[in-house]
Amino acid sequence: MLDKRMTAAEIVAQLSDGMTLGIGGWGPRRKPMALVREILRSDLKDLTIVAYGGADVGMLCAAGKVKKLVFAFVSLDAIPLEPWFRKAREAGQIEVMELDEGMFQWGLKAAAFGVPFLPTRVGLGTDLAALGGLKTVTSPYADGETLIAMPALKLDAALLHVNRSDWRGNVQLFGPDVYYDEWFAKAAAKTFVSCEELVDRMEDHYPDTAQANIFERCFVTGVVEMPCGAHPSSMPPAYGWDMKAFKAYADAAKDPGDWAAVADRFVGKSEADYLNSFGGKEAVAALPLPIF
């Protein structure tokens, strides 16, 4: 179907218990938080989450949605240790597969190319291989080098937040860095995209920025317009991260330390309620871009 418009609830209805979900973005940047919040409002459970983690991972762990996490880090940058992820780990609540950042994208690429693994030196000499059950392969050529076989990170679905899309899934991504969103899209059986701005036909509105179409629409299954959908993570050039909101979220991990007691504040009954509680679209649009 060429018209890929869906509601957030319809997207979540496409997901099921036990699925492996990839979440795009990086730490506190470019996270599809509105879709994550929609998952948090649902009964979905036993998920395997594959992410360069930020509050997406922290919230899903806190809400008990995560069976297994595939990660290289979980961090909010200025708050280096993601407090809710930390709680879940220290309680022994989740299974993990810990990877190097580069191996992680290598695994997405293996999935995208449909091969069972891609070879790499990364992981040799560390505890990763033993802890993650990673196997080695020997080069069949004269060098005979032993390499780690990084398994394909096949995703049942990927969730991404992009700057623009049309209803056919022609996306445009801006900002200084789009991280590995392209490879999440290609590693997934289905990719669902929320966007800051939805237009009818991209070529009628933004033909001059077609180079920002970093993955093609054949990799997009569903599209939903969700302005401010990355909040509290950053979505350059539209808005920066909301460090005040992250701070409140981090503080809540200590006091009261109980997700059920604070979930309403950080998830909301609906996306409109959620945004209103943080000052609405105007307040989000006014968040300055971070300084590095």
Add this chain to the structure above:
Amino acid sequence: MTDITLAELCIFAASEAFRNNGEIVATGVGPVPRLAASLAKLTHTPELMMTDGEAYLVEQPVPLGPRGDYKPKFAGYLPFSRFFDSAVWSGRRHAMVTPTQIDRFGQINLSQLGGTHQQPKTQMLGVRGFPGNTIYHPNSFFFPAHTTRVFVEAEVDMVSGVGYNPAKRVPGGNYSGVDLRCIVTNLCVMDFGGTNNAIRVVSLHPGVTFDEVQAATGFPLEKGPLTETALPDAEALAIIAQLDPHNIRASVIKDNPPAIRAN
């Protein structure tokens, strides 16, 4: 020059790690390493490449913190989405970082402390890019508090970065890229120039003794030349001040002590 701080001495000493590194990406994570890499580029090693801390390459290192009217000038582009292809897996990078633990083999840990991998006592960041960094390109380290909690007696709790531990080396692997260079701490400068890449003390900061460093280290250290770490010169101090206008470096080492201890 009695008002030189220990942090400034460390920045100056750490900048030496990048001397004559060539056309590679110098990455300093944290204020002291970042200022060190920037200082190296602005003084002895202009060929170094560097990012703005986000995604763009700059030829003029970007100052720390809020910048007022200063706008970084972008000369190139190196986002995370091409970082492994261009910088890490090509070996064209030297990173200076601060792990939570390091052991006698130079193995480092940023992932977890205590407990098990299923249930760590303390969960930290995760291994991040350490496994790839350490097998592919040079790495150096900065520690603002040299203690036996950092320089651990046994092996690190979770080996996140490759060191020179023969027992960890899977036979047939290519470890030719493992290149641990330099360790700068609040007490001394060390390298991996000892027997079988053992850690040795190269220089002691003014007023620090070898015995004091050894007492703060969980494993036996070898002795290098044991010179006194050089104080930064006026040019270096001016550049450091310009790159760190908010004096963030003052918050790095506890109580921001002077470079020369008051006795």
